[in-house]
Amino acid sequence: MKKSLLTKIVALLLLSIMVLGIAACGSSKKTEDAKDTKEEKAEKTEKEKVEEEKVEEEKVEDNKDSISEKEDDSSNGSGELKAFKLGMMDPGAWNATSGPLYAQMExxxxxxxxxxxxxxxxxxxxxxxxxAVQNLISSGVDAIILLNGPLIHGIIPQIAEICDEAEVYWSLSWTKLIEGNNDYNAAVNSDYFVSTTYENDVYSANWCTSILGEKGVKNIAEIGFEAGNATGDMRDQGIQEGLEEYDMILLGEERDITLTMSSDGGKTIMERFINSYPEMDGLIIAGMSQFVLSGVVSAMEANGVEDKISLSCIDFHEFQTDYLKSGILDGIIGGHVVGPFYSLILIANIMNGTPLTEDKVIVEDKFIELSSHEDALIWDEYGNTGNIYSSDEIEQMMVVNNPDYTIDDFMKMIEDYSLEDIVSRAEGN
Amino acid sequence: METNRNSNIIKLKQNLKYRNILIDAFPLLGLIIIILFFTIITSGNLLTLNNLKIILNQMFLYLIGGLGSVYLYAQGGIDVSMASNIGFSAILGVRIMYQHVGIGIIATLLIGSSIGLLMGIIYAYAGIPVFIQGLAMDFLLKGTLYPLSGFKASIPVPDRLLKFDNKYFAWIFLLIIFIFIFFTYNFSRFGKECRSIGAGEIASIQSGIKVKKNKVLAFFISGLTCGIVAVYTLIRTGSASQSTGLGFNFNVMLSLVLGGCVLGGGNGVKVRNAVIGAVTFVVLQNGLVLCGASARAQDIVKGILFVLMIVFTSKMYERKV
Structure with a gap:
């Protein structure tokens, strides 16, 4: 028996070493590249950097010349793009909100x-x-895009310090920096900070309230973020403004994170609301609909209140098209998934030696508003397939490929982001 | 005949000795395999000086947390309210630090240990199951974090506190804690009694061990650990928020399991579990990112390793003589 145990352990060790060997052989090239990049970075002296900048400038000039000489080539994106490594926080499990983000980024x-x-x-x-930031830097990334803004408020000065020390560019997404506070000052004073994108949470919540208000809803309940969450606070403000505008009453709210992050939780919350507030004729899900919406709908159907209670939500859900078609859902706002993509465009231009601007970019990431089945079908076609911006369009956002591309074009692109914009660009208008 | 029997007994004893050594060394072997694996797969990037500094830096909190929890785990207990205790102590502490940094630090330690003491008293004298009590305290503390933070997402720490960000001081402090816990856990009456309670509470009571007193003391130490973690987190992150310490209790538990800790308590809980576990946990996290594994793959690898480790430690501990 003892011998048998020993044999098993030795066999396990040998098996592990064999797996190690196979895995190591399979990935040696990739890691060698990463190591080279890191070593190159470490060895880079100031002098080399200046020389490199000159070469890059010459390269851009050369590109400009060659592009002006060969107009056909420029329209096809002839520039050679420098390879680099980008670190990103994992957006989480694939769902209707994070899925299009993954698809567009990839x-x-x-x-x-x-x-x-x-x-x-x-x-x-x-x-x-x-x-996570330290681990990404250690893996040899040249730039980092951080997500989930509300959770990182307060530690931005530390992140700025770490990235500046490592000479790694960094951007924030879904993060509103308030002018004058520590986070804002740390970001704008960081040599390697590139951009932040943020959504207008007051607007999105107000939109949800107005969808219900326009239908004549008077008594609503809310499923929201836990107290103290910066995003949740702003959305509450938007709802409050809507309540005053449409003379509505907030009967009750649920913010328990153990319920608001699952479909089962959504069903439990809705059943409680239906039993506690017979007068309720509207519900707002002020975020995380991707988790709770199907449970809420299930509870509404089970209790036969789908015609009595109107529903509007923030954050897209995979069944939203069906829900909008059946009429159980009155409106859903989301699609604010391109912030990291905008940051990537800014970073890629910097890495190619042609920054779009020397300034830090702080820009609002627009929402997509769906209030009909037709709207949802359009989003399904473009948003869910990662084709919000096509490969050809992305190539033309690089100055190396398109020397006429400016920061104004970039900002206009962000400003124009809407369902109509997506369709219009896809149809080549 | 008699000689043969004696030689068989000696052989059996020797084999048992080797087997026990192997069982004890299993978590360390696991760590060596993980280090070897990531060293090869990252072409040595894992062991660069810069990355080693990062690993050391990241494992500091798990080491403190693991070391401070060994008494409780040895008794077969667990403190699932550690995360909210850290958040609570940090938010309240940072407010006091604006009056005086030194007093604020002491207050943070006192708040953490007071919550631990309260937990210990309730656990020992009210007889509530340890997990339920921890959950209840977790909800209670979590509910107060928002009002305590002045209804703000985060509170920046006073600049003077950031001057304490000295890694040498931190590691000397950790070394002192390690030596203290190593000797008290292995050689003091309290340490032995903790293991005895984990092995069998009723037998411990019958043999005259003051079980209730020991339970209170173990929770007190766990609470004090939360205070220390809160102070270090404030120094490291520069702010206190509702997310301060979030998930810490689970990460400590996972690192202890990876270090070979037997969750049932008793003699299967060792000080080295905290050390090996913290290193394994951080190397694993760091190595997976370094080798460019996708986020999904990272979760799968971690999940498989945790399950394997729990199965191996419990099964092997059963076989140990």
């Missing part, structure tokens, strides 16, 4: 010769974020 990365490295942070804590 299409852009493939088009722009970028290797994407994800860091999964286990706890969503401040400490977890810092550890």
């Amino acid at each position: 299409l852009a990365a493939e088009t722009l010769n970028v290797e994407l490295v994800y860091a999964g942070y286990d706890t969503n804590s401040a400490e977890g974020h810092i550890a």
Whole structure:
């Protein structure tokens, strides 16, 4: 028996070593590249950097000349893009909100010769974020895009310090920086900070309230973020403004994170609301609809209140098209998934020696508003397939390919983002 | 005949000795395999000086947390309210630090240990199951975090606190804690009694061990650990928020399991579990990112390793003589 145990342990060790060997052989090239990049970076002296900048400038000039000489080539994107490694926080499990984000980022990365490295942070804590940034830097990334803004408020000065020390460019997404506070000052004073994108949470919640208000709803309940969440606070403000505008009453709210992050939880919450507030004729899901909406709908159908209670939500859901078609859902706002993509365009231009601007870019990431079945079908066609911006369009956002592309074009593109804009660009108008 | 029997007994004893050594060394072997694996797959990037510094830096909190929890785990207990205790102590502590940094640090330690003490008293004298009590305390503390933070997403720490961000000081402090816990856990009466309670509470009571007193003391130490983690987190992150310490209790539990800790308590809980576990946990997290594994793959690898480790430690501990 003892011998048998020993044999098993030795066999396990040998098996592990064999697996190690196979795995190591399979990935040696990739890691060698990463190591080279890192070593190159470490060895880079100031003098070399200046020389490199000159070469880059010459390269841009050369590109400009060659593009003006060969107009046909320029329209096809003839510039050679520099390969680099981009670290990104994992947006989480694939769902209607994070899915289009993954798809758009991966299409852009493939088009722009970028290797994407994800860091999964286990706890969503401040400490977890810092550890994830350090691990990404250690893996040899040239730039990092951080997500989930509300969770990282307060640690931006530390992230700025870490990235500046490592000479790694960094951007934020879904993060509103308030002018004058520590986070804002740390970001704008960081040499390597590139951009932040944020959504207008007051607007999105107000839109949801107005969808119900226009239908004559008077008594609503809310499913929202836990108290103290910056995003949740702004959305509450938007709802409050809507309540006053349409003379509505907020009967009750549920913010328990153990319920608001699952379909089962959504069903439980809705059943409680239906039993506690017989007068309720509207519900707003002010975020995380991707988790709770199907449970809420299930409870509404089971209790036969789908015609009595109107429903509007923030954050897209995979069954939204069906729900809008059946009429159980009155409106849903989301699609704010292109913030990281915008950051990638800014970073890619910097990495290619042709920054779109020397300024830090702080820009609002627009929402997509769906209030009909037809709207939802359009989003299904373009948004869910990662074709919000096509490969050809992405190529033309690089100054190396398109020397006429400016920061104004970039900002206009962000400003124009809407369902109509997506359709119009796809149809080539 | 008698000689043969004696030689068989000696052989059996020797084999048992080797087997026990192997069982004890299993978590360390696991760590060596993980280090080897990531060293090869990252072409040595894992062991660069810069990355080693990052690993050391990241494992600091798990080491403190693991070391401070060994008494409780040895008794077969667990503190699932550690995360909210850290958040609570950090938010309240940072508010006091604006009056005086030194007093604020002491207050943070006192708040953490007071919550631990309260938990210990309730657990020992009210007889509530440890997990349920932890959950209840977790909800209670979590509910107060938002009002305590002045209804803000985060509170920046006073600049003077950031001057304490000295890694040498931190590691000397950790070394002192390690030595203290190593000796008290292995050689003091309290340490032995903790293991005895984990092995059998009723037998411990019958043999005259003051079980209730020991339970209170173990929770007190766990609470004090939360205070220390809160102070270090404030220094490291520069702010206190509702997400301060989030998930810490689970990460400590996972690192202890990876270090070979037997969750049932008793003699299967060792100080080295905390050390090996913290290193394994951080190397695993760091290595997976370094080798460019996708986020999904990272979760799968971690899940498989945790399950394997729990199965191996429990099965092997059963076989240990």
